[in-house]
Amino acid sequence: QKEVEQDPGPLSVPEGAIVSLNCTYSNSAFQYFMWYRQYSRKGPELLMYTYSSGNKEDGRFTAQVDKSSKYISLFIRDSQPSDSATYLCAMSATASYGKLTFGQGTILTVHP
């Protein structure tokens, strides 16, 4: 079983929809939780990160972490065609020398 499991999708939603992306994990040592966005044929870029449990909001994006359930989510409000990309969750433990463990990625398409 993988340490990090991510709903593979793909997801296809109309413009303006609320999108929910999710990951579960099994390693209790994970303390840092990140979401990367990857456009087609590009490298991933950090979108958001949170430390430990809680919520973090940045514009149309909200990241949630529930450590008791080992579950993280990314919500996108008022989705736009420019949000069409692959979204990867990533996690690391404090003593992991910065090593990230990634989920499989979810392909999101927002159509006009």
Place this chain on the structure above:
Amino acid sequence: NAGVTQTPKFQVLKTGQSMTLQCAQDMNHNSMYWYRQDPGMGLRLIYYSASEGTTDKGEVPNGYNVSRLNKREFSLRLESAAPSQTSVYFCASSEVPFTYNEQFFGPGTRLTVL
């Protein structure tokens, strides 16, 4: 700033051939990483270098070697390529290796092994 650059962008090899993927960063970062990305598998860490002069194995190191040439450059070598190494390879760098660190990725190298 160019950020993280990778060469080549594309490569086709025959089974058994060798090649080196090059990576350089101009952000004065201490740590560098090599990942491979396969469909349905996400990104998997091959090797990393927490600081200049050190390298360590990641999740999938078999069949690869690395060299941290200096603070800027981190190369990945395939000594005898196999079809299972067909993948997209990403190099990344980060300022520090510990705790939270944003990793900056290069554009990737698409490798096909026939």
